[in-house]
Each structure stands twice: as C-alpha cells, then as structure tokens.
Amino acid sequence: MASSLSRPRLVQPAERANTLRLLAFPLMAGLLLLVMVASTAFGAADIEPRVVAQSVTDFDETNTSHLVIRSLRMPRAITAALVGASLAAAGAIMQGLTRNPLADSGLLGIEAGAALAVMVAVLYLGIQSLSGFALFAFVGAGVSGAVVYAIGSVGRGGPTPIKLTIAGAALGATLASLTGLLAIMHPLSYDQVRFWMAGSVAGREMELIAQAAVYIVFGLSLAILLGRQITTLSLGDDIARSLGLSVIWIKLASALAVVVLAGTSVALAGPIGFVGLVAPHAVRFFTGPDYRWVIPYAALLGAIFMVIADVVGRVILRPMELPVGLMTAAIGGPIFIYLVRAKVKR
Amino acid sequence: MNTFLAEKLSLAYTSERIIDALDLEIPVGQVTALVGPNGCGKSTLLRGLARLLKPQGGSVLLDGAAIHSLPTKQLAREIGILPQSPVAPEGLAVRELVAQGRYPHQHWFQQWSAEDEQALQQALQLTKLQPLAERGVDTLSGGQRQRAWIAMTLAQETNTILLDEPTTFLDLAHQLEVLDLVHNLNQQGKTIILVLHDLNHAARCADHIVALHNGAVVAQGTPHEVIVADVVQRVFGVESHIMHNPVTGQPMCLPVRLAG
Numbered sequence: 303m304a305s306s307l308s309r310p311r312l313v314q315p316a317e318r319a320n321t322l323r324l325l326a327f328p329l330m331a332g333l334l335l336l337v338m339v340a341s342t343a344f345g346a347a348d349i350e351p352r353v354v355a356q357s358v359t360d361f362d363e364t365n366t367s368h369l370v371i372r373s374l375r376m377p378r379a380i381t382a383a384l385v386g387a388s389l390a391a392a393g394a395i396m397q398g399l400t401r402n403p404l405a406d407s408g409l410l411g412i413e414a415g416a417a418l419a420v421m422v423a424v425l426y427l428g429i430q431s432l433s434g435f436a437l438f439a440f441v442g443a444g445v446s447g448a449v450v451y452a453i454g455s456v457g458r459g460g461p462t463p464i465k466l467t468i469a470g471a472a473l474g475a476t477l478a479s480l481t482g483l484l485a486i487m488h489p490l491s492y493d494q495v496r497f498w499m500a501g502s503v504a505g506r507e508m509e510l511i512a513q514a515a516v517y518i519v520f521g522l523s524l525a526i527l528l529g530r531q532i533t534t535l536s537l538g539d540d541i542a543r544s545l546g547l548s549v550i551w552i553k554l555a556s557a558l559a560v561v562v563l564a565g566t567s568v569a570l571a572g573p574i575g576f577v578g579l580v581a582p583h584a585v586r587f588f589t590g591p592d593y594r595w596v597i598p599y600a601a602l603l604g605a606i607f608m609v610i611a612d613v614v615g616r617v618i619l620r621p622m623e624l625p626v627g628l629m630t631a632a633i634g635g636p637i638f639i640y641l642v643r644a645k646v647k648r
Numbered sequence: 649m650n651t652f653l654a655e656k657l658s659l660a661y662t663s664e665r666i667i668d669a670l671d672l673e674i675p676v677g678q679v680t681a682l683v684g685p686n687g688c689g690k691s692t693l694l695r696g697l698a699r700l701l702k703p704q705g706g707s708v709l710l711d712g713a714a715i716h717s718l719p720t721k722q723l724a725r726e727i728g729i730l731p732q733s734p735v736a737p738e739g740l741a742v743r744e745l746v747a748q749g750r751y752p753h754q755h756w757f758q759q760w761s762a763e764d765e766q767a768l769q770q771a772l773q774l775t776k777l778q779p780l781a782e783r784g785v786d787t788l789s790g791g792q793r794q795r796a797w798i799a800m801t802l803a804q805e806t807n808t809i810l811l812d813e814p815t816t817f818l819d820l821a822h823q824l825e826v827l828d829l830v831h832n833l834n835q836q837g838k839t840i841i842l843v844l845h846d847l848n849h850a851a852r853c854a855d856h857i858v859a860l861h862n863g864a865v866v867a868q869g870t871p872h873e874v875i876v877a878d879v880v881q882r883v884f885g886v887e888s889h890i891m892h893n894p895v896t897g898q899p900m901c902l903p904v905r906l907a908g
Contacts, residue, residue: 401737527756534751540700540731545804546724546752591737592744645738 322588330602337609341379381503382612383605385571388563390604391525393578394597398532402463403645407564408575411474415446416568418477432510439565501574501627514570521563529594574627576634656706659696666692667863679840681854689863690843698729724752728801729810736785742796743781749803771802791822811842827853851898859883875899881907
C-alpha cells in the first residue's frame with residue numbers, strides 16, 4: 303500500500319502517454335529539489351549552493367549563513383512546497399468533482415472562508431497554535447464551500463462552471479471584506495496578520511510546519527487514493543452511479559480532502575489563489591484527464607510553481623518582498639482568463 | 649437474470665409524481681422500447697429502473713430483490729445504463745472511456761486484468777471502434793461518440809442494458825447503425841430497454857413496446873399490438889395512418905394531423 307501512495311499505478315491500458323507519464327516523475331521531482339535549493343540560496347543575501355548543501359550535511363551553528371538557511375530559508379521553501387502541493391491537489395479534486403475547469407479553492411471562496419475563520423480565531427478567541435488555526439480553517443473552508451455549492455446549484459442546469467465561479471467570487475469577496483473589516487477594527491493584531499492575509503510563506507517555524515505537514519500528507523494521500531473514483535465521477539454523476547460508484551461517499555471523502563488541504567494551506571500561509579487552477583490544467587497536457595495521474599503531478603507542479611513564485615517575489619523588488627499570493631495571482635490571472643475563453647462552453 | 653419488473657413504482661424529482669404506482673414487467677432476453685410524448689415520464693421510468701432515481705413508493709425488482717437495496721457495485725454488474733447525451737472530459741481517449749466500464753469488476757487495488765482487457769477489446773469490436781481507440785472522445789462525430797459510450801456500457805458486461813434516447817441528435821445513417829447494434833446485442837442474449845422518440849425506430853428494433861402517457865402505461869405488447877391508430881392518437885394526440893413496412897414486415901406509422 304505504501305508504494306501505491308508514492309506512485310500512481312498503471313491500471314488503465316492507455317499506452318499513448320504512459321512513457322511520458324512515468325518519465326515526468328523523476329524530472330519533476332528533480333526540478334522541485336532544484337528550485338527548493340535555489341530558494342534557500344537566493345534572498346536578501348545570496349548564499350552559494352555549496353554552503354546550502356553544507357548546512358544540511360555539516361551544520362555549523364556559529365556560521366550565520368547556516369543559521370539563516372536552517373531557521374529562515376529552508377522552512378520557507380518547505381512551506382511553499384507544501385502549500386503549493388496542497389492547493390494544486392485540492393484544485394484538481396474540485397475540477398474533477400464539479401466537472402468545472404475553473405474550480406480552485408481561491409476562486410470558489412473556500413480559502414476566503416478559511417481565512418475569515420482563522421482571523422476570528424486569532425482576534426476573538428486568542429488562539430495561537432497552528433493546530434488551532436487549522437481546525438478553524440477546516441470549518442471555514444467547509445462551510446464556505448458548501449454555501450458556494452448550494453448557491454451555484456440553484457436554477458437550471460445545476461452547478462455549472464460559470465454559476466459556481468460567480469457564487470464563489472461573490473462569497474469570496476464578501477468574506478474577504480469581512481476579514482478586512484476585522485483587521486481594521488484591530489489594528490495592532492492586523493500588523494501581525496497583514497502579511498499572512500496577502501498570502502505569505504515567510505517566517506514559519508519548523509515546528510509549525512511539521513504540524514501542518516501531518517494534515518497535508520493525510521490530505522494528499524486521500525486525494526491520490528481517490529484518483530480512480532474522481533476520474534469516474536468526472537464522467538458525470540449518473541454514469542458514475544451506473545458504474546457502481548457510491549457517489550455520495552466519494553464526494554464526501556473528496557470534500558474532506560479539499561477542506562483539509564485548502565484549510566491547512568490557509569492556516570499556514572494565508573489565502574493564495576490560482577495555484578489550484580493552473581497546476582492541474584498544466585499537467586493535463588501530458589497526463590490526460592485521468593485523475594490518478596493528474597492529482598499527484600498537479601501536486602508536484604503546484605509545489606514547484608509556488609517555490610518559484612516565492613523566489614521571484616523575493617528578488618524582483620529587492621530588498622522589498624512581494625507576498626507570494628500576489629505573485630501567484632499575477633501569473634494565474636491571465637491563465638484564468640484564457641481558461642474562461644477556451645474551456646467554458648456556453 | 650430471470651425477472652425484471654416494476655411494482656407499484658412511484659417516481660418524482662420534486663413533490664409532484666411523474667410516475668405513480670406503475671406496474672411493468674420487462675420481458676427478459678428481448679428488446680423493449682419505451683415510447684411516448686415529451687414529458688410522459690419515459691426517461692424518468694428508465695432512470696428509476698436503473699436505480700438512478702430513488703422510488704417514492706413501490707420498487708424495482710431484479711429476480712425478486714429490490715434494486716435500491718442491492719449494493720450499487722453488484723447491481724452495476726447486472727444492469728448498465730447510458731443516460732441521455734453524456735459529456736466526456738476533454739482529452740479522454742475512447743479506450744480510456746471504455747475502460748471505465750470495467751469499474752464494477754475492479755477493486756481498490758486490483759490491477760487491470762486479462763478479463764478487463766478482453767472485455768474492452770470485445771466492446772470496441774462490437775461497436776467497430778478499434779481503429780478509433782486512441783482518439784479523443786471529444787474529437788469524434790456524434791455517431792462515433794454515441795458508439796463509444798455504448799461500448800463503455802458493454803465493457804460493463806451486464807445482462808441488461810438501458811439506453812436513453814440513443815438515436816437522438818444522430819443523422820439517418822448513424823441512427824440505423826445504433827439500432828443495428830442494439831439488434832446485435834440482443835442476438836447475443838442481452839435484455840435491452842431503450843427510450844425512443846421515433847415509433848418507426850421502435851417498430852424496427854423492439855420485440856416489446858411500452859407506450860406511456862402522463863406517467864401511465866397506455867398500451868404494451870408487440871409492435872403490431874401497440875402501433876395502431878387508436879393507441880397513437882391516445883398517446884401522442886395525433887391521427888395517423890398505420891401501414892405495413894414491406895421491408896421489415898413491421899407496422900409503420902405515418903402521422904397525418906393533430907387529433908382535434
């Protein structure tokens with residue numbers, strides 16, 4: 303069972319792209335490692351990759367560079383990778399489940415719900431621990447996701463891509479403005495959460511990251527295990543049911559995976575949009591529409607994308623830093639417009 | 649399978665019942681066509697027979713067991729249904745779509761087996777889709793696409809196949825192709841229930857015709873028994889001329905005017 307988690311199985315007979323599908327794994331895993339090393343090397347002061355390697359193999363606590371790497375930059379690169387993988391996997395699941403090419407936990411208001419819940423937890427309930435944030439983020443994500451789905455399902459044709467996206471945008475904007483209102487009402491606390499609200503992977507401690515990693519590994523494992531069922535569901539509920547799929551259970555399990563992945567990401571890094579939208583579409587070029595491949599590769603690509611976005615945000619306006627959420631939006635926005643024009647059938 | 653029947657079956661989407669306490673026995677090993685005007689409940693009945701719609705009352709019995717209480721995967725090895733105009737995800741190859749039909753025969757960690765491959769090849773062969781196996785479903789013509797979906801249902805290897813308006817949106821040649829396929833499948837011993845718009849299609853391919861109006865069975869029997877002027881008028885509100893089809897020997901309906 304362990305091996306089936308780490309690598310998608312070859313159950314389906316489609317030969318056309320299997321070589322590519324298999325080759326992509328070492329390539330992308332290598333690329334992820336490379337950008338993570340780059341992420342630890344670049345910063346306010348650039349550090350040679352050799353020193354980066356040294357800080358891992360031969361840590362010297364009197365060496366400032368080593369300290370910067372171990373306490374600041376490595377946690378940051380790991381946070382970016384974890385959050386990117388989570389959001390991308392969550393986006394892939396939602397796209398398959400709702401048969402909606404525009405699904406993304408940011409666009410559908412799920413992250414805004416999680417963020418508001420975390421904000422309330424911080425400001426009114428004095429919660430400080432990540433596991434506390436995460437629980438609130440799960441509830442916020444679950445409730446806002448359910449509300450968006452309910453609003454988007456009203457009327458003819460059920461939850462169409464456009465209706466879901468509009469419902470998500472509307473609820474997301476409302477929740478984000480509430481979050482903003484809370485921030486203005488509590489200016490002191492706002493200073494602490496300002497960067498988090500814009501989506502940032504900086505300044506997370508290793509201990510916190512380890513806590514989040516437990517949730518994220520659970521969410522990703524669940525997502526990958528559900529790949530086959532989500533592929534069948536992407537043919538439509540009726541077809542899936544007639545093929546003997548327990549549609550309700552699979553949808554609930556998938557929703558759980560989305561809530562855990564998106565909620566943990568928000569608790570760790572604040573709301574970050576478009577990663578979940580872009581990564582699954584990009585990997586479909588070589589995986590095809592089979593979610594047993596789409597989900598793990600989207601997670602890998604999401605991690606790579608996020609680490610790169612963070613590095614770029616750090617270096618383009620040096621010594622100023624742009625929050626990674628702004629970077630993903632700047633890259634993802636145009637792709638979103640392309641997808642609306644190319645993929646949504648009216 | 650020995651018996652397949654609906655007993656006091658009531659179906660509804662909202663509070664308003666579309667089918668109310670309907671009794672119907674499906675002849676096993678034959679082709680049954682459900683016909684009737686738009687909104688008469690024929691598609692709803694088909695969905696009910698395939699457990700896609702939960703009954704408000706009564707039940708659908710397969711060999712005496714209520715299908716809604718059977719495990720859905722087990723039922724998926726007995727009954728396959730193709731809903732109306734399904735849409736495949738972009739980029740899905742014919743072969744991948746048809747392979748999805750093997751779902752009820754697989755388990756969480758079972759590899760693609762030799763039987764799966766054999767069922768897939770047979771489904772492709774019956775639907776003459778082998779040359780198109782690697783093509784994307786979304787690049788096919790309407791008729792080819794319909795055959796690909798039917799092939800998926802065939803890969804399910806069920807004794808009973810339900811098809812909801814399989815000829816709608818197809819041109820004449822592709823309509824005949826699908827009807828001939830239905831005939832071939834029946835020759836192999838499969839029980840087939842299909843919703844059809846066209847009475848002459850029903851006469852051509854069905855052994856048994858069920859005419860529905862307002863959710864109730866108005867007439868059922870062989871084409872000769874059901875396709876008569878009186879039934880056509882009561883079901884469709886149309887005066888018609890019933891002729892003898894010189895090629896098939898079946899009745900043929902020529903609509904003349906709306907009944908006054």
